[in-house]
Amino acid sequence: MAGRDVVFRVKRYRPESGGKPAYQEYRIPYRDDMVVLDGLNYIKDYIDPTLTYRWSCRMGICGSCGANVNGTPRLTCGTYIRDVHKGTVTVDPLANFPILKDLVVDFDDFLTKLASVTPYIVREESGDLSKEFLQYPEDVEAYRQQSLCINCMLCYAACPVFGGSPGFVGPAASALALRYIRDTRDEGADERLARLNTKSGVWECTFVGECSVVCPKNVDPAAAIQTLKVLATTRHMRRLLMPGAASR
Amino acid sequence: MDRTAHDIVIVGGGAAGLRAAIAAAETDPDLSIAVVSKVYPMRSHTVSAEGGTAAVLRDYDSLELHALDTIKGSDFLADQDAVEFFVARCPKEIIQLEHWGCPWSRDPDGRVSQRAFGGMSVKRTAFAADKVGFHILHTLFQTSMKFENIHRFDEFFVTSLVVDGGVCAGVTAIDLRGGRLVAIVGKATILATGGCGRVYEFTTNGFIKTGDGMALAYRAGVPLKDMEMVQFHPTCLPGTGILITEAARGEGGYLINKDGERYMERYLPSKMELGPRDILSRSMIEEIKAGRAFEGPYGPYLGLDLRHLGASTIDKKLPMVRELAEKYMGLDPIHEPIPVRPGQHYMMGGVSTNSTGETSLPGLYAVGETACVSINGANRLGSNSLSECLVFGEWCGLAAAQHAKQRVAYPRGTAAREALRKEETRIFDGLMGRERGKETLAGVRVEMQQLMERDVGIFRDEAGLSDACGKLAKLRDRFGSVGLADKDRVFNTEMTGVLELDFMLDVAASISNSALNRRESRGAHSRTDFPARDDVNYLKHTLAYRTDGMPRIDYSPVKITKWQPVERKY
Numbered sequence: 040m041a042g043r044d045v046v047f048r049v050k051r052y053r054p055e056s057g058g059k060p061a062y063q064e065y066r067i068p069y070r071d072d073m074v075v076l077d078g079l080n081y082i083k084d085y086i087d088p089t090l091t092y093r094w095s096c097r098m099g100i101c102g103s104c105g106a107n108v109n110g111t112p113r114l115t116c117g118t119y120i121r122d123v124h125k126g127t128v129t130v131d132p133l134a135n136f137p138i139l140k141d142l143v144v145d146f147d148d149f150l151t152k153l154a155s156v157t158p159y160i161v162r163e164e165s166g167d168l169s170k171e172f173l174q175y176p177e178d179v180e181a182y183r184q185q186s187l188c189i190n191c192m193l194c195y196a197a198c199p200v201f202g203g204s205p206g207f208v209g210p211a212a213s214a215l216a217l218r219y220i221r222d223t224r225d226e227g228a229d230e231r232l233a234r235l236n237t238k239s240g241v242w243e244c245t246f247v248g249e250c251s252v253v254c255p256k257n258v259d260p261a262a263a264i265q266t267l268k269v270l271a272t273t274r275h276m277r278r279l280l281m282p283g284a285a286s287r
Numbered sequence: 288m289d290r291t292a293h294d295i296v297i298v299g300g301g302a303a304g305l306r307a308a309i310a311a312a313e314t315d316p317d318l319s320i321a322v323v324s325k326v327y328p329m330r331s332h333t334v335s336a337e338g339g340t341a342a343v344l345r346d347y348d349s350l351e352l353h354a355l356d357t358i359k360g361s362d363f364l365a366d367q368d369a370v371e372f373f374v375a376r377c378p379k380e381i382i383q384l385e386h387w388g389c390p391w392s393r394d395p396d397g398r399v400s401q402r403a404f405g406g407m408s409v410k411r412t413a414f415a416a417d418k419v420g421f422h423i424l425h426t427l428f429q430t431s432m433k434f435e436n437i438h439r440f441d442e443f444f445v446t447s448l449v450v451d452g453g454v455c456a457g458v459t460a461i462d463l464r465g466g467r468l469v470a471i472v473g474k475a476t477i478l479a480t481g482g483c484g485r486v487y488e489f490t491t492n493g494f495i496k497t498g499d500g501m502a503l504a505y506r507a508g509v510p511l512k513d514m515e516m517v518q519f520h521p522t523c524l525p526g527t528g529i530l531i532t533e534a535a536r537g538e539g540g541y542l543i544n545k546d547g548e549r550y551m552e553r554y555l556p557s558k559m560e561l562g563p564r565d566i567l568s569r570s571m572i573e574e575i576k577a578g579r580a581f582e583g584p585y586g587p588y589l590g591l592d593l594r595h596l597g598a599s600t601i602d603k604k605l606p607m608v609r610e611l612a613e614k615y616m617g618l619d620p621i622h623e624p625i626p627v628r629p630g631q632h633y634m635m636g637g638v639s640t641n642s643t644g645e646t647s648l649p650g651l652y653a654v655g656e657t658a659c660v661s662i663n664g665a666n667r668l669g670s671n672s673l674s675e676c677l678v679f680g681e682w683c684g685l686a687a688a689q690h691a692k693q694r695v696a697y698p699r700g701t702a703a704r705e706a707l708r709k710e711e712t713r714i715f716d717g718l719m720g721r722e723r724g725k726e727t728l729a730g731v732r733v734e735m736q737q738l739m740e741r742d743v744g745i746f747r748d749e750a751g752l753s754d755a756c757g758k759l760a761k762l763r764d765r766f767g768s769v770g771l772a773d774k775d776r777v778f779n780t781e782m783t784g785v786l787e788l789d790f791m792l793d794v795a796a797s798i799s800n801s802a803l804n805r806r807e808s809r810g811a812h813s814r815t816d817f818p819a820r821d822d823v824n825y826l827k828h829t830l831a832y833r834t835d836g837m838p839r840i841d842y843s844p845v846k847i848t849k850w851q852p853v854e855r856k857y
Contacts, residue, residue, distance in 0.1 A: 053775060053777075054775075054777055055775045055776065055777055056775070072526065083729075083780075083781075084728075084729035085729065087772070088723075088727075088728065088729075088771070088772045088773060088781040088784075089772050089773040089775075089781060091773075091778055091779075091780050092780075093326075093330075094494055095326065095330055095332065095493035095494045095495045096330075096332065096334060096335050096493040096494075097493065097494070097527065097529070098335060098527075098529045098530075098611060098615070099610075099611075099614065100334050100335055100418070100421055100607075101329075101330045101331075101332075101334045101335065101493060102329065102330060102334075103326065103327075103330045117614060139464055139777065139778055140775070140777055140778040143778050145464075146327065147441075150327070150441075153429070153432070154432045158429040158432060159387065159388060159429050159430045159432065159433050160386065160387055160388040160430075165386070166386050168379055168382050168383060168386070169379075169382070170382065171381075171382050171385045171386075171391075171398060171399055172385065172386065173393075173396075173397030173398065174391075174393050174397055175393060175395070175397045176392075176393050176394075176395065178393075178397075179390055179391075179392065179393055182390070183390060186390050186422065186425075187418075188425075189329075189334075189421070190327075190329050190425075215429075219388065222388060224386070224388065225388070
């Protein structure tokens with residue numbers, strides 16, 4: 040495969056020069072073991088230093104380098120060109136977010152939503168720092184899947200509900216809410232479920248399931264949201280039937 | 288906003304920076320703490336740490352033994368008082384993280400599990416599968432959201448320290464989105480920007496590891512300590528440099544050559560694959576030189592063989608190793624050995640500090656990989672670095688909080704305004720005004736990386752090092768004519784790339800000159816022309832000071848408490 044070229048079609052948007060987002064094409068030398076991020080880096084270093092995108096770890100864990108590649112949200116560091124290119128590789132910024140410049144989008148809204156689900160252990164007593172809270176391997180297993188979220192935002196880019204209704208708390212923040220609810224050390228389920236049992240909470244989800252399809256870490260936020268709907272309903276029913284009862 | 292004032296300004300949002308922020312925030316809700324990071328904090332490079340965090344948690348272990356392992360691993364260059372301080376505080380940090388929700392892997396009795404690691408005499412490394420850095424970072428980041436007095440400046444690129452009358456008074460930074468320079472003024476400033484792996488061509492480090500904090504301190508007259516002590520990790524994927532954790536060997540993995548031989552038998556039979564990283568990396572180079580390595584498209588490599596561990600251990604304890612090998616090498620470690628070779632991984636050296644992170648500049652602190660206390664001396668043991676970020680992160684945060692409380696008034700605005708004017712001229716008038724010509728950002732950067740790789744790598748000698756020092760000085764001149772194509776102010780990553788290269792050239796010069804001047808071999812610093820350790824002349828820390836030419840090299844004594852230097856034998 041060496042010696043061949045590949046064409047990258049990259050969406051450009053530069054707020055200071057005005058104009059609408061438009062594609063620009065670059066032809067770059069191709070190797071079989073190149074990921075999409077390698078292509079972007081080649082362009083930045085040797086063709087067009089103005090091309091703007093985020094990246095860091097290049098090993099699928101920092102969550103910086105998401106983009107829509109041929110229409111699908113992906114980590115560019117984990118997407119081999121050989122798996123996606125049909126003549127050209129089209130790279131757009133992650134859908135559903137405001138574009139700051141080229142492939143760089145604004146995620147601040149997610150951080151506000153993450154903070155809104157109380158993403159930390161809530162306990163009345165802070166505990167004795169001379170010993171750990173015991174947790175059995177199966178206790179860790181109960182929230183392990185949701186704890187693997189790298190906040191890469193591919194799920195938000197894939198979610199048609201978030202696209203149409205930006206206030207929706209969304210897949211990753213919901214999965215992380217469930218992560219803490221399922222943690223045996225935590226006592227904050229009630230406040231999280233109250234927050235998620237609102238108009239902008241889990242009920243907006245129509246179970247399209249695209250979030251789980253694109254998730255690079257198999258967090259399965261769609262399933263997390265369905266679980267949260269059940270928990271929120273149970274909590275609601277319990278409060279109706281037994282006013283003043285404990286949350287869990 | 289072109290000026291904002293806080294009690295504490297923390298540069299960097301990784302494990303060290305966030306741990307410091309939380310420690311300071313907890314002491315007093317009235318303290319205002321700024322966390323300034325060039326990336327969203329959860330992107331920080333802590334996220335890539337894999338194998339674990341060292342702490343004495345079991346009856347079979349002792350603080351004394353953790354200290355001795357660390358000091359011996361350091362080839363007796365660690366300050367022993369700092370090591371004793373460190374090991375005593377590691378256990379509490381594991382528990383603290385546990386209380387904050389870190390998903391540590393557990394034993395059947397419900398306690399935090401511990402695994403074997405290189406150079407540690409017993410199982411002492413706590414872990415959360417093999418995504419320990421990721422879990423620690425996200426636990427700290429999410430926990431930090433609890434504190435209303437922690438104010439984040441996400442995607443602000445720090446360009447300089449503000450110094451007022453010999454006291455550090457905060458930083459100047461570019462707000463990447465607004466494209467504007469701002470002064471973030473503080474009574475105390477903490478540098479927690481991590482390492483500088485990107486000065487090398489082949490490194491496990493992420494793109495953002497460009498030595499920013501080291502260079503910022505260095506430019507303000509603070510010495511960089513032991514910069515010649517560069518750790519090369521033995522197991523990195525050829526081509527990309529992606530790290531395969533030492534936990535793979537901690538769980539029982541073998542290193543093999545092309546004859547299928549566990550070649551460590553030849554170099555370190557007492558420890559085999561669980562020797563310290565400096566010895567393992569050198570042994571790999573010896574195997575390659577002897578012609579016993581595999582050959583691949585990216586040069587010679589050795590094999591990391593996990594096949595005998597079985598699918599269940601690999602999936603439970605090393606899921607990320609499997610994920611990385613499948614994704615980036617196209618092979619399944621359950622059935623095939625993983626190709627590996629040594630690559631730059633960590634800086635033992637850094638901004639010279641004491642145990643509470645204080646530097647020689649009043650009001651300025653440093654912590655984590657950016658700093659050199661030193662507990663790591665000439666070679667760090669795997670899993671001591673996350674513990675270092677936590678232990679010293681807390682103490683540095685507390686010390687900065689105390690300093691800030693004692694200083695009633697915020698620093699004057701004059702120095703900040705002056706610094707802003709200077710940076711505006713340097714960056715937006717000077718650098719941004721230069722047209723793109725023969726010298727390019729990528730051109731100079733790649734040359735620096737290649738020469739560091741060739742001449743300041745695992746084995747070094749006088750000729751190579753002095754050549755590197757000379758060439759780096761020439762690259763510094765050429766850097767002066769690197770121009771920019773991107774003239775926009777908003778999110779200009781070509782400009783930040785040039786500023787990062789500027790930092791890296793300073794840091795690279797400090798590394799190569801410190802290495803040239805240490806005419807002995809100790810820990811990770813292996814001089815082929817001076818193969819023996821020389822305690823008479825070099826049982827001391829190197830201090831590199833910035834000048835307009837080559838760095839000025841000085842030395843300071845190593846603190847010995849109860850472990851007299853002896854030959855480092857395993």
